Amino acid sequence: MIPLDLNTVWFGLVGVLLTGYAILDGFDLGVGALHLLTTKDEHRRMMINAIGPVWDGNEVWLVTGGGALFAAFPEVYATVFSGFYLAFMLLLCLLIFRAVAIEFRSKQPMRWWRQTWDVSFSVASIGCSLLFGVAFGNVIWGVPLDAQREFAGSFLGLLHPYALLVGITTVALFMMHGAIYVVLKTEGELHEIARGWINNTIIFFIICYGITTMTTLLYLPHMGQHMQRYPVLFVVPVLTMLAIANIPREIHHGRDFLAFLSSGATMVGLMALVAVGIFPNLVLARPNPELSLTIYNAASSPKTLFIMLMIAVIGVPIVLAYTGSIYYIFRGKVKLGTMSY
């Protein structure tokens, strides 16, 4: 049904990198979004140290995803980042603030110092999640492009209701993911508090997801066209729903790690839904879909795509192997020590 050419492979690989980013930095951002819900300093330190050894490695997925997009689909890289200029600068600013807040928060004991960084950490995490969602919302909804493949809209035009809806859904998703991660990595009082967050964030996420799905079906019929033609693809939304439903079930049985895996599977499912919906477009042009950037007209030469594939074939298994090992080394509950944040 789909010709498996290099362009399609790279569509998939960029998707894999972004999904990897969502799953991994998703819980960092979620932990940040939940951060201010705790009041004790010890709890806040445990929250930060739960993501301490891994957050900057997780951010590398975004950087590499950006590099892969540049190499494989330079036209998309150029159009999107110059078109979404102010939104993107804001995102970079928030990412810097998050990094700095994690790094500097616990370096001084003063209350005002820690409170300032706690607020920065949380606001930056929520803002990043929202902006990632808004960006995805715009990709799904479509953006105004001209014949030169340049963005022809405005910054405020990007903040339309559908994009904001996807943005809020992303915040909810990351908060749920982050809450499960906190439960997984902590014990004692904070562990019990975080259990309460899971229930609330799951409900929040399911409501957002339901509304987004309805809106998409009503206003964006193109997102379902491949599924209409190839009913076998309907397995994607079904599996996604099952993954979501499995989260409260695993939590109820106290199997926190399986709940975390389910939450990760939910993200894979959601990304797959978006991918199936937009294929073969990367950026849908509105109102003239013939101006869209596709995996063919926006791609690098076949030679470059092949070279990049070789780099990925060599590099990605190694990265997965040692990333997995590092997560294994840092398995178990967080303990605070002198090297901690």
Added chain:
Amino acid sequence: MDPILLSRIQFGLTISFHYIYPPLSIGLGVILVLMEALYFKTRDPLFQQMTRFWTRIFGLTFALGVASGVVMEFQFGTNWSNYARFVGDVFGSALAAEGIFAFFLESGFLAILLFGWEKVSPRMHMFSTVMVALGAHFSAIWIVVADSWMQTPAGFHVVQGALRSRAEITDFWAMVFNPSSMIRLAHTVLGAWQAGAFLVLSVSAYYLLRRRHVDFAKASIRIGLVVALFASLGSLITGHESGLVVGKYQPAKLAAMEGHYPASAPAGLTLFGWVDEERERFVGVSIPGLLSFLIHGDASKPVTGLHAFPRQDRPPVNPVFQTYHAMVGIGTALIGLSLLGAFLWWRGRLFETRWLLWVFVFAVLGPQAANQLGWFTAEVGRQPWIVYELMRTTDAVSPTVTASQVLASLVMFLMIYLALFMLFIYLLDHKIRSGPLADDLEVAYHER
């Protein structure tokens, strides 16, 4: 205001700020490998203390490097979209390779370095330290390859598409090993080692002068001095070789570095002075015939000067001249300092020569300044081209981004970076004042 100029200022600001940190990570990475290897072999608590202290400093510089580096990965798209469209096929792959081969390695294993002391075996910890240092160097490889391709493009052809033309790769290895990449890489990495080594020298000299952590400081100085001496002498050699490559492939840049105008005449090696760009002449001191001699081995052979190029193809001359000469001056001073330090160490008087220790305390700024100045020479010297003789910088900016937008982001970066820099200095100072902790001796290797 001009969006091109603003975008250039923004790029210059963000890359200069970012480049404070990677050289420290690269240089400290090497030093950490040496320190931990000594600990690994001897299990001497002194080396354990050193490894742990300098790992903390490394962690701080790495965090700042990541925070400021994310901006760099996306700025080609945000501000230089026409450039990104033109070079993406070639340049993008180097950048993506950097992500896959370098960043994951460095960030992943750094977690073990910082937080894994009691979780992994000594062998694994040592291995992680090597991987972190390797990751930092891999990063340098790919980014210098990408930049060198902009200086001396190779392994590509220009293809005319429906909307616009673009460079497409024809030979990946020719792109990677373009004429200037390997020598520039060597020069860049040695500059980074100097940055790391002189930081170690500075902090340790300070401790000695204050008579604190004396054994720790002496041992650190010895390691720092070995790396500093090697890197400083290496910078001289690679710098010379690099100059020859510039002369061969980018003669306009070399002419600007030396303020040499005559289209084809023997050239002297300028020592210091001023280039009068209005009247197109150099005023100052030079050694006659030496540049010709260094390039051709013959003082009477001609060197191509700026008059051989139309005005619109020349880089700004005096800024390139001054930054280049300042870099060379500082580099020479660092060689002198390292040699003097090594000599006094040999004579057994290094730790009593207080004035030299005071010089070491401040010499940490030397490699930082030389690294920045060197990049200014290389990048301003490439102007007016963004890709040498292929694409002009003025044609490379994003057409949709307005001056007011760039001004807004520029002001934002300026404020954030100022705050970041103050915090960096504050925390570095804090870590240095705290010095090696008692705890550094308690948390030893995790022996199973």
